[in-house]
Amino acid sequence: MVAMKVQLQGVNAAVKKNLPILPLILFYGPNQSAIKLKSNEVTELLCGPTGLDEMRVSKLTETALLKDPQVLYEKLKTIGFFSGKQVLIIEGSTDKISKLLSEALDNWSKEDTTLILIANTLKKTSSLRKLAEQHAS
Helix, strand or coil: CCECCCCHHHHHHHHHHHHHHCCEEEEECCCHHHHHHHHHHHHHHHHCCCCCCCCCEEEEEHHHHHHCCHHHHHHHHCCCCCCCCCEEEEECCCHHHHHHHHHHHCCCCCCCCEEEEEECCCCCCCHHHHHHHCCEC
């Protein structure tokens, strides 16, 4: 499993370099509009320009995920109707889902869905940050 720690402006190059082996991308910080724009760019890099039209991009909120954790496992392993990478964007991510994500990513393979987490500012001690950084390349 590969995770990356890069500045917002360097994300596209890092994603292109590690495209097939990215299980998780964490965007966090106070500038949510810039983060959402960058998330959209990265989603297009991962899925291509037709990813949205081909329904290979899913979005969930943390609240919805906590209500039904099984949906995470289903989305990670689902094989889409169209070929190509799938992405699951989890908005409003906090430390509440760190354990769930860690367990779900234990058996991640490069054919599985890539997770994009969008969070507000996270402390250095955040378990979500640690999850994303534990295998940083």
